[in-house]
Amino acid sequence: MSLREQVITEFQHRFGEAPTIVARAPGRVNLIGEHTDYNDGFVMPMAINRAVWIALRPRLDPYVVVYSCDMDEVAEFSVLEMVKGRHSQWAEYIKGVAWSMQEAGLTLKGWDGVIAGDVPIGAGLSSSAAVEMAAARAFGHTSGIAWQPVEAAKMGQKTENEWIGVNSGIMDQTISAGGVEDNALLIDCRWLTLTPVPLPPETAVVIMDTMTRRELIGSEYNVRREQCETAAKFFNVPALRDVNPAQIEAVKDLLEDVVYRRAKHVVTENARTLEAADVMRAGDAVQLGLLMNASHASLRDDFEVTNNALNVIVEIAQAQPACYGARMTGGGFGGCAVALVKLSEAEAFASAVTAEYEKRQSRTPAIYVSTATDGASISPEVSA
Numbered sequence: 084m085s086l087r088e089q090v091i092t093e094f095q096h097r098f099g100e101a102p103t104i105v106a107r108a109p110g111r112v113n114l115i116g117e118h119t120d121y122n123d124g125f126v127m128p129m130a131i132n133r134a135v136w137i138a139l140r141p142r143l144d145p146y147v148v149v150y151s152c153d154m155d156e157v158a159e160f161s162v163l164e165m166v167k168g169r170h171s172q173w174a175e176y177i178k179g180v181a182w183s184m185q186e187a188g189l190t191l192k193g194w195d196g197v198i199a200g201d202v203p204i205g206a207g208l209s210s211s212a213a214v215e216m217a218a219a220r221a222f223g224h225t226s227g228i229a230w231q232p233v234e235a236a237k238m239g240q241k242t243e244n245e246w247i248g249v250n251s252g253i254m255d256q257t258i259s260a261g262g263v264e265d266n267a268l269l270i271d272c273r274w275l276t277l278t279p280v281p282l283p284p285e286t287a288v289v290i291m292d293t294m295t296r297r298e299l300i301g302s303e304y305n306v307r308r309e310q311c312e313t314a315a316k317f318f319n320v321p322a323l324r325d326v327n328p329a330q331i332e333a334v335k336d337l338l339e340d341v342v343y344r345r346a347k348h349v350v351t352e353n354a355r356t357l358e359a360a361d362v363m364r365a366g367d368a369v370q371l372g373l374l375m376n377a378s379h380a381s382l383r384d385d386f387e388v389t390n391n392a393l394n395v396i397v398e399i400a401q402a403q404p405a406c407y408g409a410r411m412t413g414g415g416f417g418g419c420a421v422a423l424v425k426l427s428e429a430e431a432f433a434s435a436v437t438a439e440y441e442k443r444q445s446r447t448p449a450i451y452v453s454t455a456t457d458g459a460s461i462s463p464e465v466s467a
């Protein structure tokens with residue numbers, strides 16, 4: 084049974100009738116442009132074929148009643164009583180979206196819903212952004228609000244920053260809201276312009292979960308953000324987006340070494356991401372792969388957000404003949420890497436990486452071959 088069918092069937096069982104609508108929002112993988120979003124820079128994520136689904140029907144009152152299939156738990160709240168922290172984390176994301184939509188001046192109505200997802204939690208594939216964007220579509224439907232992906236993404240980021248307390252950038256929600264089938268999205272994180280860029284022909288995107296997790300990611304992430312802000316202040320510009328690689332090299336000796344290396348990563352990564360858009364438009368998988376490899380080296384050596392498992396899995400991937408390039412993806416310190424691979428050899432690549440990683444790390448990775456999908460959508464329930 085597909086997840087769509089699962090939420091519809093469960094809804095019928097719990098609420099005694101069919102849902103009126105089904106909302107879906109995908110997770111994401113970032114091909115290149117890492118730790119650039121909060122520097123007003125460029126990112127190139129794509130929406131993946133794993134998503135969060137909500138089957139729902141509107142209510143006439145302000146109550147939201149949701150059953151989570153994954154947690155086997157019901158959460159209930161009124162959009163008129165916004166109190167943080169009373170619910171499990173998954174429900175706090177839904178409540179936080181209700182809060183940020185109302186902060187934006189929108190009037191919300193409640194709904195009954197059933198939620199389920201197959202974006203692995205905590206793996207760096209943005210399961211939380213997927214919950215937020217699915218919830219935004221659900222509230223949008225019941226409250227008669229036109230869907231505007233960038234506006235929804237901003238509300239999702241506000242939820243993450245101010246309701247959940249994670250200081251993340253705008254990438255994850257933007258791609259979950261605005262993804263385009265068969266394309267990655269070049270996102271300009273300052274102006275929030277979204278440009279679809281096709282994946283090179285005859286390639287597959289392979290996500291490799293190291294199955295390692297970093298619990299302190301929040302604090303390390305914030306330290307990186309502060310170091311980037313220090314560098315931007317040095318140049319007297321609003322963000323590192325406004326600095327180019329030559330400018331960084333020119334002042335190398337004046338900057339604290341760690342700040343120099345953080346800034347160098349960000350400005351070279353912005354340049355690589357723009358170059359990636361050009362080579363993708365030219366259908367050049369080889370050049371895109373080389374840019375991905377360079378991105379990994381920069382994240383490993385200068386930005387220092389990899390861990391041993393990520394370095395090992397990327398090294399294994401890069402050594403496979405079918406692989407154009409590979410790098411860590413997402414926040415880092417654990418979680419997933421991504422590889423660009425010859426389409427016809429994707430399955431063999433996945434088996435080879437699994438075997439070699441098991442040998443070297445005594446751990447089994449989770450490997451997902453993903454197409455690029457559309458962003459958050461709603462579709463009327465026709466039949467399960």
Ligand code: GLA
Nearest residue numbers: 117118251252253254413414
């Ligand atoms: C996390 C954050 C994003 C982005 C990446 C790093 O996924 O949620 O906003 O900063 O890390 O590129």
